[in-house]
Amino acid sequence: MLKQNLQQKLLQKLSPQQIQFIKLLQVPTVSLDTRIKEELEENPALEDLSLTNLNEPEEQYPDRDPDEDTFNSEEERGEMDEFNIDDYLQEDNVNEYGSRYDQNGDDEEDRKEIPFAVQSSFFELLQSQLDMLPMPDKDFKIASQIIGSLDDDGYLRRPIMSLTDDLAFSQNVMAEDEEVEEMLKLIQSFDPPGVGARTLQECLLIQLRRKDQSDPIVIKAILVVEHYLDEFTRKHYDKLEKSLGLTSTDLRAIVNEILKLNPKPGDSNEVNTKQMQVIPDFHIKNSDGVLILTLNSRNAPELRVSRSYQEMFQHYDKASQKDKKLKEAVHFVKQKLDSAKWFIDAIKQRQQTLLKTMNAIMHYQYDFFLTGDDKNLRPMILKDIADKIGMDISTVSRVANSKYVQTEYGTFLLKSFFSEAIQTESGEEVSNKEVKKILEEHIGKEDKRHPLADEKLTDILKEAGYNIARRTVAKYREQMNIPVARLRKEL
Incomplete structure (x- = not known):
């Protein structure tokens, strides 16, 4: 049964301009050029002055025959009059981008593309080795199927039975499991060593068995991997010494031999065609104790609305008579002009927001930027900066999550300056970055034969006046990617 209801709702919707600004705000400097190029390709009414020859003579438009233009109605004339041509004929002030933008030569170097060496991929390397071997067509198809079934790290995680089925259904090759096993052993003899393994244990054994078998250390390393891999990964060195009758010196040599092996042979040969390039969005310089941002x-591209589109709009507006096609053309030109102005305004607003946010962060963490000492970092959350600049927390978050600042002490992600507060015994609030720094220092100088457990680290911090729980210490340790004490043990 159909019913009709009348409801009143209060909704908040973002305008297209706001959405465009939000998207531009979270784009880092390294990706901004690409975003601007996309907009230049989509909108012919937008120009980049760095790519435009300003000395070119202005294009002249021939006079149109007034008899070709006719008004279909007064309504159309009224709609044409709504367009204020003055909005589009203002001179572009390129200098309004200001002098607070770094103009040193480093940025020109950043604009140059980085050359990358052309190398074969992991799978191409394996296939080229296979192509060099004389073999029957059936064996070649089986081996090619195995290579195509390997994961990026070089492991074969699909069962042999599944490969046999794939060969039958996709290539009409009827193969036995034994034949697939034989071709797998062949591929396991390829470079890089360890490729084609089905488990970590098999991967390590393949690499060890290709070493000098007359070396007693290699023989004992094979024995450890083959029968005591679990004890080795858990670093139960006392059990290994007792079970194998080894001295500490021999065990240390065996452990070092195993640690030289590559647990992921595929990853070491995969070439990343595009490396992550960090280009700082901000620069902070110390000028006799005064920070300059x-x-x-x-971040300040020289964009302007196309003069040719402005003149085209002016020419259309002066036409005494306009038909329907001309009206559609004017609508198109106006739409592109509006879009160009919105994009330029969004870029300028992005610049102002970036500077405003970074300036607040710089003054909040002034002591750190002067000294570079992590212990001078103050507790700071997103709300602290949002309140200072009078913007929403989400805006600060978009800036902090993707922007970098270059200082005399290195290049940092803005997100790294935000931290929670921890209260000391004296009642003073300090950043958890300071606690992490102390943890890192104590773990770095610990006795690796007897590494410090989380309980001991908690006691050390309490003695220093930081009253925090053991689970908090464990959380900070994990955030710094430091393993538990048992896995930090060394011989």
Whole structure:
């Protein structure tokens, strides 16, 4: 049964301009050029002055025959009059981007593309080795199927039975499991050593068995991997010494031999065609104790509304008579002009927001930027900066999560300056970054034969006046990617 209801709702919707600004705000400097190029390709009414020859003579438009243009109605004339041509004929002030943008030569170097060496991929390397071997067509198809079934790390995780089925259904090759096993052993003899293994244990054994078998250390390393891999990974060295009758010196040599092996042979040969390039969005310089903040000049592209589109709009507006086609053309030109102005405004708003946010962060963490000492970092959360600049927390988050600042002490992600507060015994609030630094120092100088457990680290911090729980110490240790004490043990 159908019913009709009348409801009143209060909704908040973002305008297209706001959405465009939000998307631009979270784009880092390294990706901004690509985003601008996309907009330039989509909108012919937008120009980049760095790519435009300003000395070119202005294009002249021939006079149109007034008899070709006719008004279909007064309504159309009224709609044409709504367009204020003055909005589009303002001179572009390129200098309004200001002098707070870093204009040094480093940014020009950043604009140059980085050359990358052309190398074969992991799978191409294996296939080229297979192509060099004389073999029957059936064996070649089986081996090619195995290579195509390997994971990126070089492991074969599909059962032999599944490979046999794939060969039958996709290539009409009827193969026995034994034949597939034989071709797998062949591929396991390829470079890089360890490729084609089905488990970590098999991967390590393949690599060890290709070493000098007359070396007693290699023989004992094979014995450890083959029968005591679990004890080895858990670093139960006392059990290994007792079970194999080894001295500490021999066990240390065996452990070092195993640690030289590659647990992921495929990853070491995979070439990343595009490396992550970090280009700082901000630069902070110390001038006799005074910090000077500049924004990377790549954040201030020289954009303007196309003069040819402005003149085209002016020409259309002066036409005494306009038909329907001309009206559609004017609508198209106006749409592109609006879009160009919105994009330029969004870029300028992005610059202002970046500078405003980074300036607040710089003053909040002034002591750190002067000294570079992590212990001078103050507790700071997103709300602290949002309140200072009068913006939403989500805006600060978008800036902090993807932007970098270059200082005399290195290049940092803005997100790294935010931290929670921890209260000391004296009642003073300090950043958890300070606690992490102390943990890192104590773990770095610990006796690796007897590494410090989380309980001991908690006691050390309490003695230093940081009253925190053991689970908090464990959380900070995990955030710093430091393993538990048992896995930090060394001989």
